[in-house]
Structure formats: C-alpha cells, structure tokens
Amino acid sequence: MKPKVAFFDFTSCEGCQLNKLNLENDLLDILKHIDIVEFREAMDDKADFYDIAFIEGSISSPTCVERIHDIRRRSNILVALGSCAVNGGVNAMKNLHPIDEVRETVYGDDKYLFATLPAMAVSSVVKVDYEVRGCPMTQQDFLKLLISLVLGKQPPKYGSPVCVECKLSENECLYNRGMVCLGPITRGGCDAICPSFGQFCTGCRGLLDDPNLDGMLELMTSHGISLDEAKKRMLLYNSNEVQL
Amino acid sequence: MSRDLNIKVHHLTRVEGHGNIVVNMKDGVLEKAHLSIVEPPRFFEAMMKGRSFHEAAIITSRICGICSLGHQLTSLVATEDALGLEISEQTRLLRKLLIHGATIQSNVLHAYFLAAPDFLGAGSVFPLIATHKDVVLRALRMKRVANDIGDIVSGRAVHPITPVPGGFTRIPEKAELLEIKRKLLEEALPDGLETVETMKALAGAIPQFERETEYISLKNSEEYAFYEGDIFSSDSGAISVQNYLDVTNEFVVDHSTSKHAKYNRNSYFVGALARWNNNNAQLGEEAHAAAEAMGLKPNCYNSYMNTIAQVVEAVHCILDSVRIIDKLLEDGLKNEKPNQNPTRYGRGIGSNEVPRGILFHDYTYDNKGNIVKANCVIPTGQNLANIDNDMQKLVPEIIDKSKAEITLSLEMLVRAYDPCISCSVHMLEVDFIE
Numbered sequence: 001m002k003p004k005v006a007f008f009d010f011t012s013c014e015g016c017q018l019n020k021l022n023l024e025n026d027l028l029d030i031l032k033h034i035d036i037v038e039f040r041e042a043m044d045d046k047a048d049f050y051d052i053a054f055i056e057g058s059i060s061s062p063t064c065v066e067r068i069h070d071i072r073r074r075s076n077i078l079v080a081l082g083s084c085a086v087n088g089g090v091n092a093m094k095n096l097h098p099i100d101e102v103r104e105t106v107y108g109d110d111k112y113l114f115a116t117l118p119a120m121a122v123s124s125v126v127k128v129d130y131e132v133r134g135c136p137m138t139q140q141d142f143l144k145l146l147i148s149l150v151l152g153k154q155p156p157k158y159g160s161p162v163c164v165e166c167k168l169s170e171n172e173c174l175y176n177r178g179m180v181c182l183g184p185i186t187r188g189g190c191d192a193i194c195p196s197f198g199q200f201c202t203g204c205r206g207l208l209d210d211p212n213l214d215g216m217l218e219l220m221t222s223h224g225i226s227l228d229e230a231k232k233r234m235l236l237y238n239s240n241e242v243q244l
Numbered sequence: 245m246s247r248d249l250n251i252k253v254h255h256l257t258r259v260e261g262h263g264n265i266v267v268n269m270k271d272g273v274l275e276k277a278h279l280s281i282v283e284p285p286r287f288f289e290a291m292m293k294g295r296s297f298h299e300a301a302i303i304t305s306r307i308c309g310i311c312s313l314g315h316q317l318t319s320l321v322a323t324e325d326a327l328g329l330e331i332s333e334q335t336r337l338l339r340k341l342l343i344h345g346a347t348i349q350s351n352v353l354h355a356y357f358l359a360a361p362d363f364l365g366a367g368s369v370f371p372l373i374a375t376h377k378d379v380v381l382r383a384l385r386m387k388r389v390a391n392d393i394g395d396i397v398s399g400r401a402v403h404p405i406t407p408v409p410g411g412f413t414r415i416p417e418k419a420e421l422l423e424i425k426r427k428l429l430e431e432a433l434p435d436g437l438e439t440v441e442t443m444k445a446l447a448g449a450i451p452q453f454e455r456e457t458e459y460i461s462l463k464n465s466e467e468y469a470f471y472e473g474d475i476f477s478s479d480s481g482a483i484s485v486q487n488y489l490d491v492t493n494e495f496v497v498d499h500s501t502s503k504h505a506k507y508n509r510n511s512y513f514v515g516a517l518a519r520w521n522n523n524n525a526q527l528g529e530e531a532h533a534a535a536e537a538m539g540l541k542p543n544c545y546n547s548y549m550n551t552i553a554q555v556v557e558a559v560h561c562i563l564d565s566v567r568i569i570d571k572l573l574e575d576g577l578k579n580e581k582p583n584q585n586p587t588r589y590g591r592g593i594g595s596n597e598v599p600r601g602i603l604f605h606d607y608t609y610d611n612k613g614n615i616v617k618a619n620c621v622i623p624t625g626q627n628l629a630n631i632d633n634d635m636q637k638l639v640p641e642i643i644d645k646s647k648a649e650i651t652l653s654l655e656m657l658v659r660a661y662d663p664c665i666s667c668s669v670h671m672l673e674v675d676f677i678e
Contacts, residue, residue, distance in 0.1 A: 009262075011286065015309020015402045021353065022401060024388040028373060028381075036370065040255060042357060043368030090306045093291040102290040136309060136402045197399035197406050198413030202302055229296060236299065 003051035003150060006038035007081075008071055010057030010064050011091055011119060015136040016082035017041050017056055023139050030143075033150050050075045052149055055128075058084045058091040058119040065117070065125055072126040077149060080122045081142070083135040083237055087206050090135070091119035092239035121240060130155060134190055135204035135237065141189055158189035161208055162201050166192035174200050180220050180233060185211035203237045213242065247272050247643060251651050259358065259663050265654050266499070267639060277635040279628060279658055281500040292607075292618040297323050297409055297586075300607060300615060305403050307620065308664055310353075312403045313346040313394060314598025315605070315620075317471070320409055322605040326592025327613065329410045329583050334572065336471070338397055338412060341568045342404070343470045343596065344561040345393025348432070349401065350599035351516065351554035351561075352390065354662045355443065356383035359551045362656050363449035379442055382435045386558070389424075389432040393565065396420045411582030418577055425569045428562055436559045440534045443555050447538055450552070451653055455637045456545040457630055458509050459518035460491065462597050468519070468526040468560060470597040476522050479508040485595040488604045492621045497629075504629040505621070511629035514601025515661065516553035517544060531560040547634050548660045554599070586613060600624055600664050624663045631661055 007017055021042065023030065037047035053075035059068055072078055083089030094102050095118040122128050130149070132142050148155035162183040166173075169192050174181040182203035183195060194201050213234070220230035231244050249269035256263050256279075268276040288307055295303060301319040305312040317339055324331060356379070357369045366372055373380050394401030397416050406412045463482065464473030474482040475491055483491060494503040506512065524535070524542050535541075535556045540549055591608040601623030608617040634657055642650055 013306050013309040013312070015306075015312060018309045019402050021357070022349075022387065022391050024384040024391070027384060031370065031373065039368075041259075043370060045367055090291065090303060091286065093303075094287045097290060097293070102287055135306065136400075193399065194405050199399070199405045199408065202299075232295065233299075236302075 002033060002035045004037045004047060004049065005034045005052045005054070006036070006047060006050040006071075006075075007041070007054045008038075008056065008067075009041065010055065010068070010085070010122075011060040012057030012082065012084040012089075014041060014056065016132075016142075019136050019139055020142065023143070026143065030146070034146070048074060052077045052079065052146075054079045054081045055085050055122050056081045058088050059122060059125050060091060060117055060119040062117065068122060068126050077129045078122075078126065079145065079149075080128045080131040082137045083133065083204050083206065084119075085122045086131045086133050087121045087238065088119045088240040089204075089237055093235065095119060096235060096239050119240075133158075133187060133205040135202075138190060138193070156189075158187055158205075159209065160188050162186045162188045162190065162192050162195070162205070164188055165190070166195045168192075169196050171195050175219070175223055178223075180223055180225055180230070182216070182233065184219065185213065185216045185234075203234065205237075207238055207241055213244075249639075249643070249647065249650070251647065251654065253651060253655060256655060256658060259659055263658070263663065265635075265651075265658060267635070267650075267654065269639065269643070272643075274636060274639055277639050277654075278499050278632040279635070279663075281502045281628065288620065289618045292615045295615050297327060297609060297613045297615075298584075300618075301407070301409070304605065304618075304620065307622075309402050310350060311346075311598050311600065311603075311664055313342055313398065313401070314596060314603055316404055316407055317343065318594040318596045318598070318603050318605045319607075320407060321472075321594030321596065322592045322607045323409045323594075323609075324592065325594060326588075326590055326607055326609050327409070328587035329585075331411060331583065332578075332580055334415075334575070334578055334580060335411045337568050337572050338416075339407065340471050341393060341565055341572075342397055342407070343598075344565045344568070345390050345397070345401070347470065347599050348558050348561045348565075349387050349390035349394070350662075351558045352383055352386045352439075354599075355439070355551050355555050355558075356380075358662070359656075359659055360446065362652070362659065363446040382438060382442075385431055386435045386439070389427045392427060393424055396424060408582050408584070410584045411580055413582065415577055415579055418573060421569045421573060421577075425566055428566050428569075432562045433559075436555075436562050437534070439555055440537050440559065443552060444538050447552065450546075450548045451656065452546070453548060453634075453638055453641070453657075454545045455547070455634055457633070458507060458512040459521045460507065460512045460514050460626070461519045461522045461602055462595060463522055467564075468523050472596075475595070475602065477507060477512070478518075478522060485593055485604070488593060488595060488606070488621065492604065492626065494621065494625070500628055502622075502625045502628060504632075505626040506629055511633045512626065513547070513630050514623045514626045515550055516557050516599070517547065517550040518601060519597060520544065520553040520556065527556070527560055528563060530563055531556050534559045547630075547657060550660045550662065554662070589613065598623060600662055601626060622664070624661075627661050627663065631658060631663075 181200040183201040251267040253265040264280040304319040305316040391401040399405030459478040462469040462473035463476035604621040606619040
C-alpha cells in the first residue's frame with residue numbers, strides 16, 4: 001500500500017511547499033508511489049492518520065503548539081521541512097529583541113492585544129524524526145529523503161561544511177572577491193548553490209555539529225566588517241542556536 | 245426572502261495561508277460576510293531593524309515563497325532609491341524578464357491548480373491527473389519554462405540568489421537565454437494558446453457577478469506596467485509612488501490579522517484584473533485575442549474574471565519575455581558588477597506589480613547602511629476590504645441557492661483574488677472577535 005503523506009504549514013512563507021509543486025518533471029512519478037492525503041495549499045481533502053507528515057514553518061503562537069501536538073499524535077513519521085521548521089529560521093530573529101520592543105515596533109499602542117511566542121523549531125515542541133534543511137529546502141534534498149522513507153532506508157546526512165561543496169564546484173573563494181561568507185560554519189548539502197551564483201552563503205542550512213564560531217568571527221572581521229555586523233550575519237538563520 | 249444562514253469555512257483550501265470565510269444571515273438580513281485572516285504574525289518590520297542593505301532583500305524575500313521574486317525586486321528598488329544606487333539598462337531588462345517568469349508561473353499555478361478544480365467539480369488538481377492528464381501536463385510544462393527563467397537568471401525560482409542591490413551577482417550566458425527563448429516559443433506559447441482554449445471551454449462555470457469598484461495598479465507610458473511607473477487609480481488617475489501612503493491608508497479591522505486598505509472609496513481592487521482594466525490598451529494583439537476568446541472585455545467588473553485576466557497576462561508575458569531576450573542579446577550581454585557604492589542615505593520607496601497586485605516596500609537607512617525603519621504594503625492586504633464588499637453584495641444575490649452552493653460561490657470568489665495570506669500578515673495580528 002502506498003504511504004499516506006500530508007503537508008502542513010506553520011509560521012513560514014510556504015516556499016518549501018511551493019518548491020514541491022515546482023518538481024514539474026517528477027511530480028506525476030512521485031504520485032505513483034505516495035498518496036497525498038492532506039495538503040491545504042493545493043487540495044480540499046483531509047485525513048485522520050498519516051504515515052509521513054511534513055511540517056513547514058516555525059511554532060510561534062499558542063495555536064501552533066496545539067496544532068503540532070495534534071498532528072504528531074496522528075503521524076507515524078514526522079519530518080521538519082526547511083529552516084523555519086528545523087531551527088526557527090529567519091522567524092527566530094525576532095527572538096533577539098525584547099518581545100515588548102518587537103510588539104511595539106509592529107503594533108504600537110495595541111501591543112498587548114494578541115498572543116505570541118518566540119519562534120521555535122518544531123523539535124522544541126514535539127519529536128521530529130527527520131529533517132530537510134535549507135531556505136528554501138532543495139527539491140533534490142526533499143526527493144532523496146522521500147525516496148529513502150518510501151524504501152524504508154536511512155536518508156543521507158550532511159556533516160561537512162558548504163566550503164567542501166564549494167571547492168568541489170571549483171568556485172573561487174568569495175573572501176578573495178571581497179565578500180563575507182558563512183560557508184565555513186554552515187552545514188552543506190546544497191551544492192554551494194549561492195556561492196556558485198556569485199552570492200555569499202547566508203547560513204540557511206544551519207550550523208555544523210561543532211562549528212568554530214570564534215574563528216568564523218575572526219575571519220569575517222579580518223575581511224573588513226565590524227564585529228557587530230559579523231554577529232548579525234551569523235544570526236540571520238541561527239538566532240536560536242548561536243549564543244554570542 | 246427571510247432566511248437564516250450560517251457559513252463558516254475554517255482554513256479555506258487552495259489559497260496560500262490561513263483564512264476563514266464567515267457569513268451570518270438572520271431573518272434574511274445579512275449581519276456578517278467576510279474573510280477572516282487567522283495566520284500567525286511574522287514581525288518582519290521588527291526583524292529588519294539594524295540589518296545591512298546587503299541583507300534587506302534576502303530577508304524580505306522570505307515574507308512569501310510564492311511571491312519571493314516580487315518582494316526581492318521591490319526591496320532592491322527601495323534600497324537603491326534610499327542609497328542612490330543607479331542601475332544599468334541590462335539590470336532593468338533582466339529584472340523585467342524575471343518578473344515575467346514569476347508572473348507566468350504564479351498565474352498558471354493559480355489558474356490550473358487552485359481555480360480550475362472548481363470549474364470541473366474537483367477538490368484538487370490531483371484527481372484531474374486521471375481525467376485530464378494532457379491538461380495537467382501542459383500546466384506543468386508551462387510552470388517549468390517559467391521556473392527555468394527564475395532558475396537560470398536568478399539562481400533559483402523560489403528565493404532568488406543573484407539579484408542584489410545595484411545589479412546581479414551573475415549574468416546569464418547567451419546560450420542560456422537562447423535556450424529559454426526556444427522553450428518560450430516552442431513550448432510555452434503553444435501551451436499558452438491551448439490554455440486560452442481550455443479556459444474558454446470552462447468559462448461557463450465562472451459565476452455572473454458584477455460590482456464596479458476602484459481599480460489600482462502601476463502605470464507607465466512605455467508598456468503594460470510590471471516594473472516601474474506611477475500608481476494609477478481608475479477613479480482619480482496617477483499619483484507618485486513616493487506618495488503611496490496617501491493611497492493605501494491601511495486600517496485595522498477586528499476580523500483580520502492583516503490590515504485593510506482604502507483610497508477613494510471604502511475598498512479597492514489590485515491584481516491582474518486591475519492591471520487589465522487600467523492598462524489593457526498597452527497589450528498586444530495576441531493578448532487581446534486571448535481576452536476576447538475567453539470573454540474578458542475592457543472594464544470588466546466581475547472579480548471572478550481575475551483568473552481569466554491572469555491567463556491573458558501569461559500569454560503577454562511569454563511573448564514579452566522573448567522580446568526582452570532579443571533586446572538583451574541585440575545590445576550584447578555585459579559582465580557587469582553590481583553597483584553597491586551608496587551616494588546617499590535616507591528613505592527609499594520601491595513599487596512593482598507582482599502577480600497579486602501592486603506591492604510597496606519603504607525603508608529608511610542610517611549612515612552606515614543599516615535599516616532604521618521598514619514598511620511593506622502587500623497586495624492581498626489591499627484586496628481584503630474589497631473581498632468583503634464583494635461577499636456582502638454577492639450573498640443576497642444568490643440567497644435562493646443551497647448552503648453548499650453559496651459556500652462554493654464564496655470560496656471561488658476568494659480564490660479568484662488568488663490571495664496570499666502569508667504575505668498579508670507579514671506584520672500584524674489583532675484579536676479575532678466573533
């Protein structure tokens with residue numbers, strides 16, 4: 001029997017879900033091997049139980065917490081999809097500022113009108129079995145995980161930094177071109193797509209297991225940016241992970 | 245007719261983000277008919293504070309995956325305006341090509357995957373694979389070519405990489421542009437014209453409904469405006485983008501976590517239908533032929549026809565993309581570096597037409613090039629008041645129908661606007677009072 005698969009969106013841009021619909025060449029083949037039973041962005045149907053639940057987005061309100069517990073109870077395997085779900089992603093930048101200040105910036109006098117929580121990784125609230133990193137997640141990374149789960153295999157893990165893939169792509173180091181890049185501390189698996197297109201790594205796949213953060217800051221500041229700016233760059237996708 | 249009616253569609257499907265439709269009628273008197281927006285807030289304006297101009301577009305692109313290119317380019321225009329960064333003609337053309345790619349992809353996604361299932365009585369596109377496989381394959385092919393434009397010119401279609409303040413980090417190669425042109429002419433154009441035939445056949449399922457309102461879009465003298473121009477209102481004419489706050493007048497309502505907007509009336513329409521109504525004279529023969537075939541006339545006041553206007557635009561964007569590629573190649577591709585040397589600091593405003601309508605980004609920078617203040621006004625937020633007004637006119641007109649039929653008509657109405665709810669709540673949440 002084909003596994004029952006569902007997609008859910010929490011606080012996010014829904015770009016990871018969109019990236020699945022952008023698998024135009026493979027979509028019909030994928031559908032031969034799975035039953036999509038719930039995917040609000042694309043279909044009306046709903047289901048009671050899921051073999052695999054893909055979760056996009058951060059947990060950032062009391063309603064989100066209730067919803068993710070409910071989905072977890074009804075799911076066999078739960079996968080965090082994309083940066084927002086894996087570690088809070090860009091949403092977590094709001095956690096760096098005092099919550100009162102954040103509310104006031106956006107709501108002014110109405111700042112106490114509503115409930116909000118710090119933007120959290122899905123794994124801060126429920127057990128997460130697998131993750132697909134990136135902002136957005138890459139289609140190939142998603143497909144590799146899906147194929148592994150359908151076949152009952154262990155999906156690939158990425159332990160080396162973006163720099164390794166960047167070298168394999170034969171790119172000139174962006175530091176030589178006057179840019180400041182987070183490749184040395186960022187988990188690979190993206191084929192160094194941003195440096196390959198001439199743009200610095202923003203760290204969207206999160207930190208390596210044992211990153212040398214002090215060394216990273218030293219490298220960045222030795223290339224002409226202030227320590228304050230270097231820290232901000234490092235926090236863009238890692239606000240929940242880096243203590244500076 | 246005296247009737248009680250209570251409709252609550254929780255988390256409307258086949259739209260981007262979380263919204264509920266709420267209708268209450270008691271003894272034939274309509275007490276409530278509106279779209280509630282219940283998406284959690286994002287706080288982007290707060291996140292942007294203190295961030296460098298190098299990062300602004302990277303962050304705001306994450307407001308929305310579907311609209312990431314639109315946010316990114318509008319952010320870049322605002323930053324360039326604030327910092328006095330001039331851009332080249334090549335940059336301008338490549339950006340226009342990217343907007344066309346994003347518009348084709350988004351309009352095709354909406355017309356085929358989100359709206360068409362309603363016309364065929366299906367709950368999603370997936371059952372249509374069995375019954376209308378050639379149509380689904382055609383939609384996928386069109387989306388693929390459109391995404392190829394994004395993948396090749398900007399590195400990837402969702403959250404583009406290469407567009408940065410002052411230009412591009414990588415210029416596409418001639419061979420890559422020629423391949424896009426070949427696919428546009430050999431695949432996308434015939435598929436686009438077939439799409440017109442398909443939509444013509446389905447157009448009978450589009451409800452007959454009219455409510456004339458104010459239509460707002462960009463307008464410029466050169467072309468059907470997507471990139472650059474003045475704001476244009478069908479009621480009061482042109483107004484400079486610098487004065488956008490006089491147009492958007494955002495206000496809070498108790499049933500939506502996204503603000504509403506109004507200008508000359510109590511609501512206005514943005515998106516493909518507004519662009520069509522304001523600028524259709526600037527479209528070419530093929531787009532006009534497509535519109536005529538599908539029954540879209542100049543000055544159309546049926547909001548459901550927004551989907552049809554999107555298909556007309558897809559045809560236009562396919563042809564205009566070919567024109568832009570020809571122009572780029574005729575001028576000769578230049579390996580330019582982005583111009584990132586600010587000549588001033590202060591406030592800058594950017595505005596573009598993105599698939600769902602006119603978008604504004606407004607940033608103020610300090611003299612280190614870090615953001616002090618940011619404001620983004622989103623197409624879906626601007627449309628919300630107009631959606632509510634449409635619902636309030638529509639419900640009494642179809643009150644003799646069954647509850648299921650009324651609900652479907654309302655769902656189709658909201659979907660016709662192609663709302664993007666993640667975008668609309670990028671900043672605000674208010675208590676939901678029932």
